[in-house]
Amino acid sequence: MRLNPIAEKISDNDDVIRASMSEAMPPPLLAAVAQLTGDLSVLRSDLVFDQTKLLEPNAGYTDEQLAHARALAADALIRFRDSGATAAPAPDHATLVQLIEFATGGPVPEGFLPLLEEELALDGQDLRAPKWNRAALAPDRRFVVGIIGAGMSGLIMAHRLRQAGVEFVIFDKNADVGGTWFENVYPGCRVDIPNHFYSYACAQTADWPQFYSTQPVLHEYFASFADQFGLRPNIRCDTEVMDCVWSDDDQTWSVRTRACGQDSAGQDSPGQESTITVHALVSAVGQLNRPKMPDIVGIDTFVGPAFHSAYWDHSIDFAGQRVAVVGTGASAAQFIPIVAEQAESLTVFQRTPPWLLPVPNYQDDVPHGNRWLLRHLPAYMRWDRMWIMSRTNTGLLPLATVDPDWVPNDRSVSAANDFLREMLTMYYQVMFPDPELFVKVLPTYPPIAKRVVLDGGTLPLALNRSDVHLTIESITSIDATGINTADGVHHDADIIIYGTGFEATNFLTPMNIVGAQGTDLHERWGGDARAYLGITVPEFPNLFMMYGPNTNIVINGSIIYFSECEAHYIAESVHMLLANNHAAMNCRDDVHDQYNEYIDAGNSSMAWGVSDVNSWYKNEFGRVAQNWPYSLHEYWQQTRSPNPNDYELT
Numbered sequence: 311m312r313l314n315p316i317a318e319k320i321s322d323n324d325d326v327i328r329a330s331m332s333e334a335m336p337p338p339l340l341a342a343v344a345q346l347t348g349d350l351s352v353l354r355s356d357l358v359f360d361q362t363k364l365l366e367p368n369a370g371y372t373d374e375q376l377a378h379a380r381a382l383a384a385d386a387l388i389r390f391r392d393s394g395a396t397a398a399p400a401p402d403h404a405t406l407v408q409l410i411e412f413a414t415g416g417p418v419p420e421g422f423l424p425l426l427e428e429e430l431a432l433d434g435q436d437l438r439a440p441k442w443n444r445a446a447l448a449p450d451r452r453f454v455v456g457i458i459g460a461g462m463s464g465l466i467m468a469h470r471l472r473q474a475g476v477e478f479v480i481f482d483k484n485a486d487v488g489g490t491w492f493e494n495v496y497p498g499c500r501v502d503i504p505n506h507f508y509s510y511a512c513a514q515t516a517d518w519p520q521f522y523s524t525q526p527v528l529h530e531y532f533a534s535f536a537d538q539f540g541l542r543p544n545i546r547c548d549t550e551v552m553d554c555v556w557s558d559d560d561q562t563w564s565v566r567t568r569a570c571g572q573d574s575a576g577q578d579s580p581g582q583e584s585t586i587t588v589h590a591l592v593s594a595v596g597q598l599n600r601p602k603m604p605d606i607v608g609i610d611t612f613v614g615p616a617f618h619s620a621y622w623d624h625s626i627d628f629a630g631q632r633v634a635v636v637g638t639g640a641s642a643a644q645f646i647p648i649v650a651e652q653a654e655s656l657t658v659f660q661r662t663p664p665w666l667l668p669v670p671n672y673q674d675d676v677p678h679g680n681r682w683l684l685r686h687l688p689a690y691m692r693w694d695r696m697w698i699m700s701r702t703n704t705g706l707l708p709l710a711t712v713d714p715d716w717v718p719n720d721r722s723v724s725a726a727n728d729f730l731r732e733m734l735t736m737y738y739q740v741m742f743p744d745p746e747l748f749v750k751v752l753p754t755y756p757p758i759a760k761r762v763v764l765d766g767g768t769l770p771l772a773l774n775r776s777d778v779h780l781t782i783e784s785i786t787s788i789d790a791t792g793i794n795t796a797d798g799v800h801h802d803a804d805i806i807i808y809g810t811g812f813e814a815t816n817f818l819t820p821m822n823i824v825g826a827q828g829t830d831l832h833e834r835w836g837g838d839a840r841a842y843l844g845i846t847v848p849e850f851p852n853l854f855m856m857y858g859p860n861t862n863i864v865i866n867g868s869i870i871y872f873s874e875c876e877a878h879y880i881a882e883s884v885h886m887l888l889a890n891n892h893a894a895m896n897c898r899d900d901v902h903d904q905y906n907e908y909i910d911a912g913n914s915s916m917a918w919g920v921s922d923v924n925s926w927y928k929n930e931f932g933r934v935a936q937n938w939p940y941s942l943h944e945y946w947q948q949t950r951s952p953n954p955n956d957y958e959l960t
């Protein structure tokens with residue numbers, strides 16, 4: 311996959327150009343055309359994106375508006391081709407604001423422009439690259455950063471450190487990079503944030519085959535990133551981090567690793583342990599990397615094949631088999647339709663039905679015309695990303711915000727949330743015509759109180775099949791031949807698949823992390839993980855987390871955006887240490903505690919904070935330890951640079 315490709319010259323005939331506009335949406339199309347050609351007249355006021363029509367078909371554009379916008383774009387591109395195809399100079403400030411306001415459908419909020427410029431990365435400019443270099447800053451000081459995990463967080467961290475000239479090493483327990491996109495290879499696995507936005511701003515590609523690409527494509531993207539940014543030599547695959555211990559004397563972290571396969575460097579044999587000393591440690595292991603098996607009586611007595619979705623057994627042929635699936639979360643929703651097509655019969659055990667959010671293009675290929683635009687208009691991929699981002703920044707957040715004047719109930723948390731419930735219920739009525747099934751699948755809690763599952767129509771189709779049975783009775787036990795439920799029924803099964811999620815609450819497990827004065831991280835947390843900005847924890851100097859506590863987003867944005875913010879903050883923290891000749895930074899308790907109050911207050915006004923429905927967003931104490939409740943912009947603002955006053959500096 312080519313990252314940041316050079317655009318191809320426009321030399322096609324008029325018909326090809328006009329045909330290539332046929333599926334494009336006006337905001338990114340006209341912004342990209344205006345920027346390329348310098349013809350700002352295409353930014354017609356009647357074609358500005360209207361954010362209030364976000365959820366309407368075609369984002370509220372009428373057929374006439376779409377046709378008009380596409381004709382304007384084609385005419386401008388034909389004139390551009392005929393006049394020599396010389397790109398207009400880079401937009402000045404006023405033009406940039408005009409373009410952004412057109413594409414995002416409103417005035418740029420105060421302080422928002424620098425973020426949007428970073429996200430746009432026009433002309434491939436990486437505005438998030440550190441503006442300092444270790445060689446100039448601290449030429450005589452050796453400073454090594456250890457990164458745990460080569461998934462999407464660890465890779466961008468490594469890239470930022472590389473840009474700043476800081477030495478680093480990445481450990482990953484897997485045989486290759488990609489993290490969750492390496493591990494989850496179950497059939498149907500795909501991203502559910504549009505991949506043109508679920509990607510690094512500094513590494514865009516025209517090669518996404520679909521709007522929501524499948525796991526192999528996502529893995530290829532991250533592997534390409536590691537290759538094209540030269541990160542591979544610093545990555546030690548098949549290397550699991552066991553313990554990390556801080557030395558108060560040396561002000562360093564000692565990292566003990568164990569080879570769990572053939573090390574990529576070819577040096578370690580399985581089981582071999584090594585210890586390395588680093589000056590700062592970044593945990594980039596994420597929240598969803600340790601599969602969770604359910605605690606069900608007799609689970610080990612089942613005689614047939616049984617596996618978790620993250621450990622998919624591809625050797626199994628489902629033909630002629632009675633398959634049982636436990637769980638109906640985002641993973642199960644993706645593999646159930648595929649297993650249903652192959653198995654003799656399928657029984658799905660549902661504990662809590664998810665809210666399905668219809669996404670008509672969820673499984674669609676990027677149309678030919680859009681691919682042409684991505685290849686020929688240098689900025690189309692960037693404006694497309696901008697448009698997606700503007701729709702998701704606050705996007706659906708208001709729909710999940712609790713209205714304090716709304717009478718609390720199980721249906722909804724506000725009038726807007728109730729409206730969403732009604733819209734989604736209409737979808738359920740269409741997709742589940744059988745009244746018995748409809749009652750089983752319709753959630754009885756407010757939308758967005760737990761993870762919403764994107765649906766291109768395949769899950770309802772599967773659940774409607776006559777050879778698929780949905781059971782809502784609770785599971786009481788598992789025996790050699792199947793699953794028993796509370797109604798006394800034994801469900802015979804040849805194969806059991808667990809789509810039962812991950813140990814999201816148990817951040818950084820099973821690693822043993824010991825900080826200043828021998829403090830154990832897991833003992834400090836006691837099952838209630840907290841951090842400042844999701845990144846630093848008092849008593850753990852120079853330990854930084856990515857996708858740590860309260861950095862998950864529910865309905866707005868992309869988690870990659872958060873990783874980018876975290877990588878920036880951590881790189882700037884290294885800068886603070888080097889520039890001031892500090893050995894270590896330790897988050898102050900009062901700063902940490904005050905921040906967590908602010909986070910808890912935010913989450914307590916969101917649907918997922920007030921509802922008591924089961925969800926992995928809450929820990930055993932019922933506290934939302936996973937989610938960030940505010941806007942994307944706010945997290946960006948808070949992670950611009952470390953405030954020295956927030957830390958004890960050694």
Ligand code: NAP
Pocket residue numbers: 500501502503598604605606636637638639640641642644659660661662761785809810811812924925926
């Ligand atoms: P999940 O959302 O935690 O779902 C686990 C499912 O298993 C739930 O239906 C849960 O029921 C059920 N379950 C757990 N223990 C059970 C038990 N003892 N008995 C019966 N049912 C049980 O896990 P996931 O589907 O793997 O998804 C985890 C997260 O990964 C997602 O929320 C998402 O953030 C991410 N993900 C993303 C994508 C994507 O981008 N497309 C795909 C997959 C996953 P309850 O609901 O009652 O707890």
